[in-house]
Amino acid sequence: MLTGRSPSPPSSDRVRPDVAVVGAGPIGLAIAWRCAARGLRVAVHDPAPGSGASAVAAGMLSPVAEAYFGERQLTGLLLASAARWPAFAAELTETTGVEIGYRTEGTLMVGLTGDDLAEARRLWAYQQGLGLPVTPLRPSELRDSEPALAPRVRGGALAPTDHQVDPRLLVPALRTAAQRAGAVLVPQPVRSLSDVDASVTVVAAGCGAAALTGLPVRPVKGQILRLRAPDGVAPGFRHVIRGYADGEHVYLVPRADGEVVLGATVEERSDTTVTAGAVQRLLRAGVDLLPELAEYDLVEAVAGLRPGTPDNAPILGPLPDRPDVLAATGHHRHGIVLTPITADLIADLVLGCVPDPLLAPFRADRFGGAAVAVSGGPEPTLEGDLWS
């Protein structure tokens, strides 16, 4: 759409930006960073940067553990983005000097009971069938890798390439990177696309994209807890742990500073209240898997709204009727892992490059004209060969 050029003159309110990005979450900020670094004038509109789903998110980079039945195209995108994460993290920290909590100890997937393990094994077999690195562990190997696991955890498997990052560190780092590259933050809300004036508009507004574009993006509530190991020590486990515990599916993400993120519910609701039942179920499952958590401080219970779509996959590309408006939303549970590839591929589109074939399944027109936000909708029906 736009061609790259040498860096812009110092930005000013008088100069019309090349790109207006609506939304300063990780997706919007990373797109702004990439576009600004390639010489475009970029304005990012958000009254409260980083206040959306990313403020709640755990930051797992788990394309393997999140490879679910019936989501092969999404899994492909997750894997491609996760593969970009090491370089993306290194570049971001090098550019900004900000540590973002990128950790590579890998992810342990466990089942508490026999039934839990049977359910987990069915998924591991599917993941292995895709050729993904999932290594079942003998009980002794599981204990050796994480001695803090409850003795009654029946079994587990390692996904060594599923890593983590801290979204609450990531967003300020991306903001710094985008601003250093020349992007300008405009702290006003955008209530309509006509509120912004640029050659290209990128809608990276999470759940807010629905009102701006009519796309079928709906809020999917997630409740999540933050615990802290007592006395300022690091948690007693190193891996991200994803577990089935008496039918409850939870994850536990340890941070170097002692924090443990314990999540998350998946609810078809648009409120952000924290409910007693959800907190109780999360804590019960967490403590059952890792008994030491009972002694941890409970420091935060919060709910966020993921931007969901009918097929659980993001919407990446021009609106059907507005080629100058690019959607970059609908990332649902996968916004953090999908940040690098979304930024790169959307920046390519902004610059008029030939669309990466990876984008084909995620076009904005795949839901049809009268799409409405429906839970559990069909798989995308448009295949890559229909893509321009």
Added chain:
Amino acid sequence: MLTGRSPSPPSSDRVRPDVAVVGAGPIGLAIAWRCAARGLRVAVHDPAPGSGASAVAAGMLSPVAEAYFGERQLTGLLLASAARWPAFAAELTETTGVEIGYRTEGTLMVGLTGDDLAEARRLWAYQQGLGLPVTPLRPSELRDSEPALAPRVRGGALAPTDHQVDPRLLVPALRTAAQRAGAVLVPQPVRSLSDVDASVTVVAAGCGAAALTGLPVRPVKGQILRLRAPDGVAPGFRHVIRGYADGEHVYLVPRADGEVVLGATVEERSDTTVTAGAVQRLLRAGVDLLPELAEYDLVEAVAGLRPGTPDNAPILGPLPDRPDVLAATGHHRHGIVLTPITADLIADLVLGCVPDPLLAPFRADRFGGAAVAVSGGPEPTLEGDLWS
């Protein structure tokens, strides 16, 4: 100690107060109210009124349900104070115009499982043996009285005279009453008894009394949750509910505004961190007894420190070596219910009246000179006939 007289001239910093009360929790404020209303010049010292245990307390007025084995003298004091509550509440609301959430629906005591019920019945039999009003209910009567109880709750009993008040409304009301009666609030901390200058000093500083007096008052941590019924409606139950649930002992206190207080742990610790395990156990027990709580908002999780004593009973009266210093502390789990009688009897002592025989078991010298804060210490050994 002091004789009553006509109301003091307008207070001024230059006039030495008759009474300095250290601590502006409900106990200290009620004592200040009673003393000021009887014509004494009163100064109440506290940098943060109402910020101690009362800010966390549930406000149950439960002398019957809290009548435990081996605490007959304490039970007597609880009953005597609870009997004063209706008039105390009426007078306070009349004086200040402030509603304090005094409710008289009574308390249901329930057992979830057969084992829980067996444990509860043992206590009910003890309470009935003391002649206290405890009415076992048939299962149909229990359902009729609180249809929101889980169907699997095995049995219950009603303590119709155990009521409740809202401590977060009580404290501002007492503060208003004390100030209207002429008491002056001094918002400075008292680090030593020499920091105050008055004819009589009353130490109503909760856990802070230990450092000021050397009395064996120790912090007993309690973690407590506040839930809220969705959509601003009142909770689906009217009684205070105290239950044994799979061995966990919890209480649920419904407020007219939709709040439900769910507590509490009893821990020999002096920190105020909220731990994952405690929250999980409280919620699990609460939801098991009243399933609708699962849908309630969890709005607060907080810990407070009760002022405990070796025999779980308060310390009321002069220090052994300082007849001009009166202790009114060590109220442990019973500070709210004991507020009226503590205020009345301590005001009597300040005014030099003959001590009420009720005070005899709660003298400050009952622990001996070298008393240390020990959990589960012996019953008081000084009987009423040794009292002056």
